[in-house]
Amino acid sequence: MTESHFHFSEEKPLRWGVIGCGGVAEKKSVPAYQITSGFMVDMVMRRNAEKARDYAKRHGIPQWTTNAEAVIFNPEIDAVYIATPPDTHKKYALLVAEAGKPCCVEKPMAPNYQDSLAMYNAFEERGLSLFVAYYRRSLPRFLKVKEWLNEGLIGEVRHIHWEKSKPPNDADQSGSYNWRTDKQVAPGGYFDDLASHGLDLFTFLLGDIVEASGIAKNQQGLYSAFDAVSGIWLHERGITGEGFWNFGTHQRVDKVDIYGSEGKISFSVLDEAPIQLENASGHQILDIPHPEYIQEYHVSNIKDHLLGKTVHPSTGKSGLLTSWVMDKILGAL
CATH class of the missing domain: 3.30.360.10 (Dihydrodipicolinate Reductase; domain 2)
Structure with a gap:
């Protein structure tokens, strides 16, 4: 495993970019990032420009785009939350790993174990943090x-x-x-x-x-x-x-x-x-x-993990196991 150059301290806010701002991002997740001390949501992406603009305006987010790579490779974005349907999780997560940034991906981690494994390996090889939004572990x-x-x-x-x-x-x-x-x-x-x-x-x-x-x-x-x-x-x-x-x-x-x-x-x-x-x-x-924003404790645990205070209960490793179990039950493995 190579060592990541990512560093986070409470002296400077961690700026998040969001890929996908549909239903789950309205109340469950993104507001939880916004209320977490030391975190800021600076940019959102959605393929529909009108909906992206509307979401950014309603949630007080300064930047929006229809291009995922404009978020992922933006030097002013420190970490990325992927909230798209699971068939695009692997595509976007691999780009985030390439960009050298921590990532949280919505659940399920991917449509199958093999995609989940590719995601896990990409972050593990770069020494980057990968979280999966199985927030019940934090409730x-x-x-x-x-x-x-x-x-x-x-x-x-x-x-x-x-x-x-x-x-x-x-x-x-x-x-x-x-x-x-x-x-x-x-x-x-x-x-x-x-x-x-x-x-x-x-x-x-x-x-x-x-x-x-x-x-x-x-x-x-x-x-x-x-x-x-x-x-x-x-x-x-x-x-x-x-x-x-x-x-x-x-x-x-x-x-x-x-x-x-x-x-x-x-x-x-x-x-x-x-x-x-x-x-x-x-x-x-x-x-x-539950808290008003159900991912509040999950997001707070991301912060503590990145600060080195604790180990998050839902990482790429635990999410990978869940993908394996699901594929075994579905008969895909």
């Missing part, structure tokens, strides 16, 4: 679940089960284009977009997944990507796991159960719901709200 709600597990409040962990299901939405049924259901962009469909959050979180909570397999089908024929996925996996400590993700059911469900020798922890990965602990001491229910 207080899930840090509390991790605390319960670390304290042994359900004894030895045995198994984890997740059901994520919902009916098709109007756009699915009408055939309207959605990159999340286009197999060229997201082969697993909503599985890629949603299940990635949970599978990544589970490795954070229970240790790395070392084996995984599954079945993926398109049951409804509403779009080109898979809409029904079932998977099983094994964590490094011998904890077994299973999940199913079906996007053609009669109701919306998002429920995780972690079973231990002395109790159970339950929570939702994506829905706003309390976390629950059941053991010999009783049944505890905690409602821990």
Whole structure:
């Protein structure tokens, strides 16, 4: 690994450029960068000039462009956040690595493990920081679940089960284009977009997944990507796991159960719901709200990582493992 020439200190603000400023950048992410002390968002890019200009104006960002390379290779931009659909993550990330800048890429890291590996290697070879926006690893709600597990409040962990299901939405049924259901962009469909959050979180909570397999089908024929996925996996400590993700059911469900020798922890990965602990001491229910800008703690952890104060919980290395697990479940590896 070669040594990067990148340096960051709190004496001078770190200037971020953003590639892609669609829905996720409205409230979830970019405002979190703007409120983080020592960070500035100086430039945004979107292919549609009118939308790029409008976004920059509404968010008080001084520069906008329709050219990604104008952001990436701008000497006044120190770091880049990629918030485009996953099929362009590799293309832009490799350019950021070439430019010698730290990068945060939206999840999933890429449409497949091989693309994710190329991204990881590019930053690793240059000694550059690569982060993946699996921000649940930084949220207080899930840090509390991790605390319960670390304290042994359900004894030895045995198994984890997740059901994520919902009916098709109007756009699915009408055939309207959605990159999340286009197999060229997201082969697993909503599985890629949603299940990635949970599978990544589970490795954070229970240790790395070392084996995984599954079945993926398109049951409804509403779009080109898979809409029904079932998977099983094994964590490094011998904890077994299973999940199913079906996007053609009669109701919306998002429920995780972690079973231990002395109790159970339950929570939702994506829905706003309390976390629950059941053991010999009783049944505890905690409602821990998310911050207004849900990536706030994730971004704050990026700052501390770049300052050398801590190691970020969601890096290219952990994101690469999540990509591997997803491809194993989809049968792509």
